[in-house]
Each structure stands twice: as C-alpha cells, then as structure tokens.
Amino acid sequence: MKFIKNHLMFILPxxxxxxxxxxxxxxxxxxxxxxxxxxxxxxxLVVTKDPMELSKFQDLNSHISSLEKIKRDNIVxxxxxxxxxxxSKAILKALPYFYNLGLDTYLHSSGLEEIKRDLExxxxxxxxxxxxxxxxxxxxxxxxxxxxxxxxxxFMTIVxxxxxxxxxxxxxxxxxxxxxxxxxxxxxxMLRSGVLFKVAFIDAIFATILxxxxxxxxxxxxxxxxxxxxxxxxxxxxxxxxxxxxLFGSALLxxxxxxxxxxxxxxGVQE
Amino acid sequence: xxxxxxxxHLTLAYEKGEKEIIKDANFSxxxxxxxxxxxxxxxxxxxxxxxxxxxLKPSEGSLVVGGLDLATVGKSKLQELRTHMGIxxxxxxxxxxxxxxxxxxxxxxxxGYSTEIQDTQAKRLLKHVKLSEHAERYPxxxxxxxxxxxxxxxxxxxxxxxxxxxxxxxxxxxxxxxxIWDLMENACQQLDTTVLVVTHKIPTIFSLPYRHxxxxxxxxxxxx
Numbered sequence: 001m002k003f004i005k006n007h008l009m010f011i012l013p014x015x016x017x018x019x020x021x022x023x024x025x026x027x028x029x030x031x032x033x034x035x036x037x038x039x040x041x042x043x044x045l046v047v048t049k050d051p052m053e054l055s056k057f058q059d060l061n062s063h064i065s066s067l068e069k070i071k072r073d074n075i076v077x078x079x080x081x082x083x084x085x086x087x088s089k090a091i092l093k094a095l096p097y098f099y100n101l102g103l104d105t106y107l108h109s110s111g112l113e114e115i116k117r118d119l120e121x122x123x124x125x126x127x128x129x130x131x132x133x134x135x136x137x138x139x140x141x142x143x144x145x146x147x148x149x150x151x152x153x154x155f156m157t158i159v160x161x162x163x164x165x166x167x168x169x170x171x172x173x174x175x176x177x178x179x180x181x182x183x184x185x186x187x188x189x190m191l192r193s194g195v196l197f198k199v200a201f202i203d204a205i206f207a208t209i210l211x212x213x214x215x216x217x218x219x220x221x222x223x224x225x226x227x228x229x230x231x232x233x234x235x236x237x238x239x240x241x242x243x244x245x246x247l248f249g250s251a252l253l254x255x256x257x258x259x260x261x262x263x264x265x266x267x268g269v270q271e
Numbered sequence: 272x273x274x275x276x277x278x279x280h281l282t283l284a285y286e287k288g289e290k291e292i293i294k295d296a297n298f299s300x301x302x303x304x305x306x307x308x309x310x311x312x313x314x315x316x317x318x319x320x321x322x323x324x325x326x327l328k329p330s331e332g333s334l335v336v337g338g339l340d341l342a343t344v345g346k347s348k349l350q351e352l353r354t355h356m357g358i359x360x361x362x363x364x365x366x367x368x369x370x371x372x373x374x375x376x377x378x379x380x381x382x383g384y385s386t387e388i389q390d391t392q393a394k395r396l397l398k399h400v401k402l403s404e405h406a407e408r409y410p411x412x413x414x415x416x417x418x419x420x421x422x423x424x425x426x427x428x429x430x431x432x433x434x435x436x437x438x439x440x441x442x443x444x445x446x447x448x449x450x451i452w453d454l455m456e457n458a459c460q461q462l463d464t465t466v467l468v469v470t471h472k473i474p475t476i477f478s479l480p481y482r483h484x485x486x487x488x489x490x491x492x493x494x495x
Binding site: 177178180181182184185186187188191 | 324349350352356365381
C-alpha cells in the first residue's frame with residue numbers, strides 16, 4: 001500500500017503537468033485550424049484609382065498575402081441597367097478598381113489599423129475598408145478563450161510543481177542516508193542516484209501511458225460522440241502519435257531535474 | 272616505508288575565514304601502522320577524520336593521502352581514492368533498507384565486481400566477523416555490536432589501503448568493543464593495512480604496537 005502511495009504521489013502531479021502540456025498542444029493545434037478558417041474567411045476591401053498588382057500591395061505591408069480583383073464589369077452591369085452603351089462605358093471608365101485583400105496571419109484590430117494606414121499612405125489608394133467591427137468581436141472571444149486556457153494550464157503546472165517538490169522532499173528523506181553512505185565509499189553520481197532514477201523513470205512511463213490513454217479516449221470515443229463541431233471537425237489533431245514522444249520527453253526532463261536536485265541536496269555526511 | 276598519510280601545515284575550518292578547528296598540523300603515517308588519535312570532546316578528532324576521507328577540504332596547508340593532495344584533488348580522483356579506503360563510523364552508517372550481506376559488499380558493488388564475486392566475498396567477510404547466519408537480515412534487526420561488525424566487514428571488503436575509524440566502539444559494551452578491536456588488529460597485521468582510529472580512550476586490551484597522536488589546542492602532537 002505504501003509502495004503504491006509513494007508512486008502515486010509522483011505520478012499524479014507528473015500527470016497533471018503532462019495533461020497541461022497535452023491540453024496546450026491540442027488546443028494550439030485546434031485553434032490554429034480555427035484561426036486559419038477565420039483568416040481565410042477574412043478580407044479587406046481596397047479601392048484604387050489605377051490597377052495595382054499584389055507585389056505593390058505587399059510593398060506597402062508585408063501581411064498582405066493574396067489579392068482578388070472584383071470585376072468592374074459586374075458592378076457596371078448592375079448600376080447601368082437601362083442606360084446607353086456609351087454611358088455604360090463612361091461609367092466603367094470613371095469607376096475605380098476594387099480589390100479583396102487576404103492576410104497571412106490572424107491580426108488584432110490594431111494590426112488591421114496599421115495595414116489600413118500603410119495602404120492609405122499610397123496616393124493611388126482611395127479607400128480601405130477593414131470590416132474591423134465584426135472581425136474584432138470574434139478575435140476578442142477567441143483571444144479570451146486562449147488566454148483563459150493558458151492561465152489554467154500555468155496554474156495547474158505550478159500547483160503540480162509544488163506537489164513534485166513535496167515528493168522530492170520525501171525522496172530526499174528516504175534516500176539521503178543510502179546516497180551519503182555510497183558517496184563516502186566513492187560511488188559515482190550515476191550509481192548513487194540509480195535507485196531513485198529507476199523509481200522516477202518507471203513513474204514517468206506510467207504517467208505518459210495514462211495521459212496518452214486519456215487523450216486516445218478523448219480522440220476516438222468522446223470527441224466522435226460529443227456533438228461539438230470544433231471537436232468533431234478537428235478530431236485528427238486531438239492527439240497525435242508524436243505527442244507520446246513529447247510527453248515522455250517532458251516527463252523524463254522533469255524526472256532528471258527532480259532526481260538530480262535530490263542527489264545534489266543529499267551530499268555530505270549527516271552528523 | 273612510504274607515507275600513506277602526510278599532513279603539512281594543515282589547517283582545517285568548516286567555512287573559509289571561520290574559526291580553525293586544527294591549525295598548522297604536521298604529521299606522517301606510514302603503510303601498515305596502527306594509529307590512535309585521541310583528544311577531549313570537540314577538539315577536532317572527527318573533523319580531522321572527515322578531512323582524511325575528503326569530506327572537508329583543508330583551508331590551508333596540504334593533506335596527502337595515498338599520494339593525492341586533498342586540498343586540490345578533483346571529484347573523480349577523490350571518488351577513486353575513497354574506493355581504496357575503509358571507513359567505520361560510531362553510528363555504523365549502514366543502509367537500513369539493504370540486507371547485511373548487501374551492506375558488506377557495498378565497496379565491491381561500487382568497484383563494479385560481478386554479483387558472483389560479491390556473494391562469495393559477502394560469505395567470507397561475514398564468516399570473518401562471525402555474522403554468517405545474519406546475511407539476509409537487516410541492520411536494524413541486529414544489536415549495536417553486530418551492526419558495527421557489519422561496518423568493519425564493509426570496511427575490509429576491498430582490502431583497503433587505509434581504514435579510518437571514528438569512535439568505532441563509542442556505542443558498544445566491553446565485549447563487543449573487544450571483538451571490534453580484534454578485527455582491526457587483524458586487518459592491520461594480516462593485510463598490512465594502515466589503521467587510523469579516532470577515539471577518546473585507547474583500549475587497555477590493545478596488544479599491537481601503535482602510534483598515538485593527541486589533538487590539543489588545535490594542534491596535533493605525537494605522544495611518545
């Protein structure tokens with residue numbers, strides 16, 4: 001019973017940290033897809049006196065990634081219904097050029113304003129419409145969710161780290177005597193910390209397996225039946241095989257830091 | 272005969288700039304010698320022993336053990352030196368979660384000997400200290416005298432060049448103390464090991480020729 005308790009006291013906080021890491025990875029991937037959708041669905045309208053190429057727009061601001069010309073003929077045909085051909089031609093001649101500009105990234109409204117300023121600095125550009133209002137509300141909601149989750153993950157990690165430090169104190173108490181005796185008789189660091197490493201390494205494997213199992217369940221069972229659009233659409237990115245490597249690597253790093261902290265603090269002979 | 276230990280203008284203090292425990296000590300100990308270091312409580316006997324196994328660096332002067340100056344020696348060399356030492360403590364310093372046999376072969380384990388050799392040596396050493404029947408028991412199941420015999424067996428495990436003992440009989444009754452002194456005399460005689468014992472009182476039953484140093488007023492003096 002004591003054996004299981006000792007292992008659980010390290011496995012559980014380690015799992016909490018790994019869950020935090022995995023949540024972050026999954027959320028990052030899911031929001032990237034969502035962000036991509038928002039970005040692709042967004043464009044700003046630019047009106048110019050003379051025709052302009054994409055490269056010219058990109059010279060004005062590097063965030064501009066795509067350009068779509070709005071056909072002037074369509075506009076003219078709409079406004080010149082019932083007028084003569086010559087009038088229609090005159091309207092077409094007087095009509096400025098319209099473009100939808102796409103961006104390379106999802107920007108805050110201040111970023112959009114900056115692009116607008118850059119574009120309006122060009123004398124050829126008559127008007128820029130960013131549609132900032134609707135864009136901004138989605139962005140704010142999105143940023144708020146992202147921020148909240150990050151805070152939650154950071155809080156969870158800090159609490160877990162405290163629990164790990166507590167466990168390290170217990171390890172120190174349990175292994176100090178043996179490590180000191182071994183040190184007196186000339187045992188190298190690796191040999192002194194061998195037992196502790198073995199214990200912590202096994203715990204790291206268990207924590208990784210358990211966290212991976214939770215996310216496999218979320219990916220293949222829960223997400224599929226959740227009815228939540230964003231989950232169902234992004235089922236593929238919920239957990240990837242490479243994540244097991246990231247989780248185990250992180251667990252191993254925490255284990256190495258924890259074990260060496262205990263080993264180094266247990267140096268010297270206790271009187 | 273060559274010096275196994277040589278101290279020259281040795282000064283020991285726990286922190287640099289703090290009060291010295293030992294000051295300007297000069298002494299040499301040759302291979303195969305049995306040496307007692309006595310002195311009143313708090314005189315610095317255990318501090319000197321700590322310096323001899325490299326737990327405390329000399330703050331001034333030099334302390335050469337087995338050809339290595341402990342004032343300047345690096346970590347790996349110190350580790351190597353310690354594998355040639357047998358150290359005995361008043362409080363035994365056994366690993367309580369290990370069996371008696373495993374405690375005894377700790378120096379062999381550190382040196383990387385095979386488990387077969389460790390098993391054979393454990394049997395031999397435990398027979399030598401008359402604890403064969405306790406091989407699989409744990410230290411806390413033994414009496415103080417028996418635990419110290421395990422400590423002596425551990426110190427002898429790798430035929431050390433030098434044995435350092437800190438009040439080895441301090442916690443023991445007369446009978447157990449005599450057994451420990453016998454074992455240490457044998458080690459010195461049969462293995463030609465240098466034995467340095469810190470104690471507050473030299474045992475009356477001691478039969479080997481020995482040298483006696485006393486620590487007084489921070490100095491280390493030989494008593495003739």
